Amino acid sequence: MSDPTRTLAGVILLTIVTIEFGGWFLTKIARGQVPMTDFQKAFARAGHAHAGVLVILSLVGLLYVDLTGLDGFWLWVGRLALPVAAILMSGGFFASSAGKNVTQPTKFIAILWVGAASLAVGALTLGIGLITA
Known part of the structure; x- marks a missing residue:
């Protein structure tokens, strides 16, 4: 596992305390x-x-990212898109329901959909990278 991937895995593990x-x-x-x-x-x-x-x-994705043969921009997309999706999707749920007596999502639901896009990009990048490696 490369040093950047290992460091990112360590940071991600630390987020478990917030969960x-x-x-x-x-x-x-x-x-x-x-x-x-x-x-x-x-x-x-x-x-x-x-x-x-x-x-x-x-964390599972990070186990595979260095095996994909990706480099440069796409390697970083492979490393970061899934953790960014975790932040944005969960944050979208929280932000769009924040406030007193809220009974439907606010405009901040858009954060959730940006996170879903990040999840799709990350999964596609890793999957295609592994298939073509």
Whole structure:
């Protein structure tokens, strides 16, 4: 594993602490200690789940990125697109449901869709890179 990939994997592993904090916060929501609408509760769960799953996917992707034969710009896309998707998709759920008594997504839902695009670009880059290596 190359040094940049290893360093990025270490940084991604450190983000798990923030996901743990989110899980603790979800327990407060579930106990009724944080007033939220049903919509906000659903988006909090979705944001937390997407963060966890996409961080794991990011780490798995890093195991393969150095085997793709990609270089330059596309190598960095392969390294960064999945972790960026984890940030943006989970952030989109949280940002679009923030506020008092929110019952539908706000305009910040766009962050989620930018994250989905990053996920698609990262998966395609890694997949094509591995197939053509």
